[in-house]
Amino acid sequence: xxxxxxxxxxxxxxxxxxxxxxxxxxxxxxxxxxxxxxxxxxxxxxxxxxxxxxxxxxxxxxxxxxxxxxxxxxxxxxxxxxxxxxxxxxxxxxxxxxxxxxxxxxxxxxxxxxxxxxxxxxxxxxxxxxxxxxxxxxxxxxxxxxxxxxxxxxxxxxxxxxxxxxxxxxxxxxxxxxxxxxxxxxxxxxxxxxxxxxxxxxxxxxxxxxxxxxxxxxxxxxxxxxxxxxxxxxxxxxxxxxxxxxxxxxxxxxxxxxxxxxxxxxxxxxxxxxxxxxxxxxxxxxxxxxxxxxxxxxxxxxxxxxxxxxxxxxxxxxxxxxxxxxxxxxxxxxxxxxxxxxxxxxxxxxxxxxxxxxxxxxxxxxxxxxxxxxxxxxxxxxxxxxxxxxxxxxxxxxxxxxxx
Amino acid sequence: xxxxxxxxxxxxxxxxxxxxxxxxxxxxxxxxxxxxxxxxxxxxxxxxxxxxxxxxxxxxxxxxxxxxxxxxxxxxxxxxxxxxxxxxxxxxxxxxxxxxxxxxxxxxxxxxxxxxxxxxxxxxxxxxxxxxxxxxxxxxxxxxxxxxxxxxxxxxxxxxxxxxxxxxxxxxxxxxxxxxxxxxxxxxxxxxxxxxxxxxxxxxxxxxxxxxxxxxxxxxxxxxxxxxxxxxxxxxxxxxxxxxxxxxxxxxxxxxxxxxxxxxxxxxxxxxxxxxxxxxxxxxxxxxxxxxxxxxxxxxxxxxxxxxxxxxxxxxxxxxxxxxxxxxxxxxxxxxxxxxxxxxxxxxxxxxxxxxxxxxxxxxxxxxxxxxxxxxxxxxxxxxxxxxxxxxxxxxxxxxxxxx
Numbered sequence: 001x002x003x004x005x006x007x008x009x010x011x012x013x014x015x016x017x018x019x020x021x022x023x024x025x026x027x028x029x030x031x032x033x034x035x036x037x038x039x040x041x042x043x044x045x046x047x048x049x050x051x052x053x054x055x056x057x058x059x060x061x062x063x064x065x066x067x068x069x070x071x072x073x074x075x076x077x078x079x080x081x082x083x084x085x086x087x088x089x090x091x092x093x094x095x096x097x098x099x100x101x102x103x104x105x106x107x108x109x110x111x112x113x114x115x116x117x118x119x120x121x122x123x124x125x126x127x128x129x130x131x132x133x134x135x136x137x138x139x140x141x142x143x144x145x146x147x148x149x150x151x152x153x154x155x156x157x158x159x160x161x162x163x164x165x166x167x168x169x170x171x172x173x174x175x176x177x178x179x180x181x182x183x184x185x186x187x188x189x190x191x192x193x194x195x196x197x198x199x200x201x202x203x204x205x206x207x208x209x210x211x212x213x214x215x216x217x218x219x220x221x222x223x224x225x226x227x228x229x230x231x232x233x234x235x236x237x238x239x240x241x242x243x244x245x246x247x248x249x250x251x252x253x254x255x256x257x258x259x260x261x262x263x264x265x266x267x268x269x270x271x272x273x274x275x276x277x278x279x280x281x282x283x284x285x286x287x288x289x290x291x292x293x294x295x296x297x298x299x300x301x302x303x304x305x306x307x308x309x310x311x312x313x314x315x316x317x318x319x320x321x322x323x324x325x326x327x328x329x330x331x332x333x334x335x336x337x338x339x340x341x342x343x344x345x346x347x348x349x350x351x352x353x354x355x356x357x358x359x360x361x362x363x364x365x366x367x368x369x370x371x372x373x374x375x376x377x378x379x380x381x382x383x384x385x386x387x388x389x390x391x392x393x394x395x396x397x398x399x400x401x402x403x404x
Numbered sequence: 405x406x407x408x409x410x411x412x413x414x415x416x417x418x419x420x421x422x423x424x425x426x427x428x429x430x431x432x433x434x435x436x437x438x439x440x441x442x443x444x445x446x447x448x449x450x451x452x453x454x455x456x457x458x459x460x461x462x463x464x465x466x467x468x469x470x471x472x473x474x475x476x477x478x479x480x481x482x483x484x485x486x487x488x489x490x491x492x493x494x495x496x497x498x499x500x501x502x503x504x505x506x507x508x509x510x511x512x513x514x515x516x517x518x519x520x521x522x523x524x525x526x527x528x529x530x531x532x533x534x535x536x537x538x539x540x541x542x543x544x545x546x547x548x549x550x551x552x553x554x555x556x557x558x559x560x561x562x563x564x565x566x567x568x569x570x571x572x573x574x575x576x577x578x579x580x581x582x583x584x585x586x587x588x589x590x591x592x593x594x595x596x597x598x599x600x601x602x603x604x605x606x607x608x609x610x611x612x613x614x615x616x617x618x619x620x621x622x623x624x625x626x627x628x629x630x631x632x633x634x635x636x637x638x639x640x641x642x643x644x645x646x647x648x649x650x651x652x653x654x655x656x657x658x659x660x661x662x663x664x665x666x667x668x669x670x671x672x673x674x675x676x677x678x679x680x681x682x683x684x685x686x687x688x689x690x691x692x693x694x695x696x697x698x699x700x701x702x703x704x705x706x707x708x709x710x711x712x713x714x715x716x717x718x719x720x721x722x723x724x725x726x727x728x729x730x731x732x733x734x735x736x737x738x739x740x741x742x743x744x745x746x747x748x749x750x751x752x753x754x755x756x757x758x759x760x761x762x763x764x765x766x767x768x769x770x771x772x773x774x775x776x777x778x779x780x781x782x783x784x785x786x787x788x789x790x791x792x793x794x795x796x797x798x799x800x801x802x803x804x805x806x807x808x
Contacts, residue, residue, distance in 0.1 A: 177679060177681065178681065179585075180584070180585030180586060181583075181584030181585020181586065181587075182584060182585065182702075183585075184700070184701070185701075185702045186702075186704075188706075188710070189710065191713070258713050258714050259714070260713075265682075268684065268711075268713075270710060270711065271702050272702055272703065272704050272705065272706070273691060273694060273695070273698075273702040273703040273704070273705070273706055273707070274685060274691060274706025274707055274708050274710065274711075275581060275683060275685055275691055275695070275702065276683065276684040276685055276711045277581065277582065277681060277682070277683050277684070278669075278681070278682045278683075278684055279679060279680065279681050279682075280672065280680040280681070280682060281678060281679055281680055287677060287678060287679055290677055291677070291679070294677075296588070297588070297589075298586075298589045298590075298675050298676055298677040298679065299676065299677040300590075300676050300677070301676065301677070302592075302676070302677055302678025303677070303678055304678050306592075306593065306674060306678070307672075307674065307678075307680045309595070309662050309664075309672075309721035310662050310663070310721050310722050310723040312721065313720065313721060313722070314718050314719065314720045314721070315718070315719045315720075315721075316717065316718050316719075317713035317714050317716065317717060317718070317719075318714050318717070319714040
């Protein structure tokens with residue numbers, strides 16, 4: 001039994017009094033978007049554009065896509081910009097907006113930011129997330145590696161600084177929404193739903209031959225390349241189990257995964273009395289983004305048509321096949337082991353997925369690489385950030401060298 | 405769009421500060437149970453027995469089942485008892501318990517009652533419900549006719565007296581649970597699930613020949629005779645749509661019914677942003693009873709095994725067939741018409757169901773009786789209690805005389 005301390009300890013529930021309520025006339029919510037040119041970033045900007053006056057884009061960051069970032073800077077006139085690359089168009093847009101170029105890690109340090117939306121992938125969002133939480137800011141987090149790698153540190157920063165994590169994954173947003181008003185009630189079980197990814201219907205023998213193009217064709221969600229391959233291996237779901245541990249303060253034994261092809265039930269939570277609550281909807285990432293930005297409000301207009309269960313007809317559920325998709329078990333093992341193991345697992349996965357996308361590995365080698373790297377790692381308990389980053393680097397090197 | 409006023413207006417959400425929290429050492433919650441010998445009453449006593457020290461049965465009432473009531477009085481030692489009939493065993497049990505016999509309508513007047521559980525059927529619970537609400541007591545309500553007949557008066561009593569309605573129907577409890585923490589968020593739509601009743605798979609032509617015995621064989625829920633027949637005609641679901649209007653302060657256009665054979669999703673609510681929340685579980689009335697008694701807490705132990713969606717495999721949904729089951733439309737029409745019409749509809753249904761159980765009417769005549777009686781009634785808007793009871797009596801006479 002895992003008790004959510006009321007108001008203390010679980011900052012997921014700390015927000016109603018923090019002044020981000022739209023009825024309070026404090027001007028627009030000033031948002032810093034990390035990973036603005038990615039899938040989450042673009043959809044966040046779409047949401048923001050739908051509600052003029054309610055939000056202000058205060059900072060935009062990107063990795064390599066300077067051209068799109070330049071367009072976004074021109075459209076949203078942020079005060080701060082960070083980008084790994086440069087281009088004349090971006091330089092012009094930044095100049096025209098009167099924006100300041102700042103290092104990514106410092107993006108959450110500005111006084112005139114109310115919320116950080118972390119839409120990056122990999123380890124990129126870790127430092128800004130911790131800095132924002134340490135400053136007491138809410139962080140809308142879609143970058144699951146941040147919690148997978150360093151959940152204990154993120155949680156520590158959050159508890160010490162009074163910040164707040166708001167999940168942006170559809171699954172965790174579902175659970176978060178189901179926990180509103182249930183702050184005092186112990187969570188017995190969290191059930192994450194999984195679409196099953198691109199290869200859910202393939203036989204074990206067919207998985208060796210799948211191509212990156214096939215892996216990138218997700219049945220229900222449109223997302224970036226890395227996360228789409230992670231969906232096909234079920235590693236994405238595995239990382240979500242670790243994310244759930246940290247977001248909702250439950251041990252791995254309390255987290256389950258169920259296959260749900262239709263991606264309509266976004267996840268479920270079971271309370272001590274056996275009551276189960278679920279959040280449902282057509283797949284559309286704008287809803288979890290909206291929830292994270294508007295909390296404790298809900299937005300006044302829907303992003304999708306009304307859910308028509310009779311038209312859908314049937315919602316199906318099945319146990320995941322960890323024989324075909326060992327990444328799910330590997331991730332849950334890493335989460336249960338804790339310490340540096342999840343960071344090692346995530347780093348090995350990132351390298352293995354890139355090697356698969358580059359045509360160097362077959363699809364079924366991805367879990368084999370991760371398993372070998374994890375097998376060679378002795379996890380350090382409660383590691384400091386340096387130790388996490390060391391383990392990450394070690395695992396990347398190790399994963400690059402694994403011959404499968 | 406139907407805004408739930410925050411704390412004011414919708415007393416469904418008024419409870420957390422009222423002192424019924426188990427952590428507050430105020431002794432056991434003192435419960436008056438109306439309809440103790442019925443299905444809800446017996447299951448409530450089962451719940452109460454599972455948590456000794458937490459609850460105290462302060463009053464028990466029954467209609468004709470004095471023998472069971474005598475056993476309950478002996479077991480629970482209430483201070484107040486009401487029964488329509490008498491028996492030596494009951495008299496002895498009351499004497500041994502040192503209980504006082506009081507009229508049913510006065511049962512909620514005692515100072516030493518903390519909550520009223522209304523598990524009666526028909527109009528019996530109306531006066532005690534209104535008196536309890538007028539006194540500021542919470543009322544756990546399973547007696548849907550109370551809200552169907554006089555929802556506007558019950559709501560008025562509740563708002564004036566500061567009482568609180570806590571739904572005990574599984575559907576409304578589901579919605580109530582989904583609304584915890586969503587007090588400030590407009591409700592766009594309420595979707596009530598319906599098992600479809602005993603005859604959900606019969607063709608229209610087969611419905612004429614069904615027997616009372618067949619009608620009493622509900623596919624998922626074990627309940628009393630009247631409500632089980634009402635489930636078979638879908639009148640029960642129709643009455644629940646009216647109940648939902650009053651409990652959640654939404655117009656009939658915001659209430660929908662979807663057939664869901666497995667009775668696992670107990671109902672759903674859609675918010676303005678399109679997010680849908682549902683409460684799920686194996687069918688077991690003890691959970692809604694517990695929720696209503698323990699609110700704002702949840703009980704520490706489950707009443708059923710953990711929900712296993714993978715084992716269930718598939719949850720199906722379909723539009724209800726109002727051609728085969730016209731009672732659903734009749735009830736929703738009565739709810740939309742308002743005034744005395746729902747009371748007339750409910751009274752006509754009660755008589756028609758009894759005539760069916762007595763072998764006087766065929767099953768398909770039940771909606772025909774109701775439709776004829778409704779067709780002859782000109783509803784009075786916002787009727788006082790006397791006018792409601794007059795309409796009820798008129799409809800009973802009219803329904804008894806209808807020749808189909």
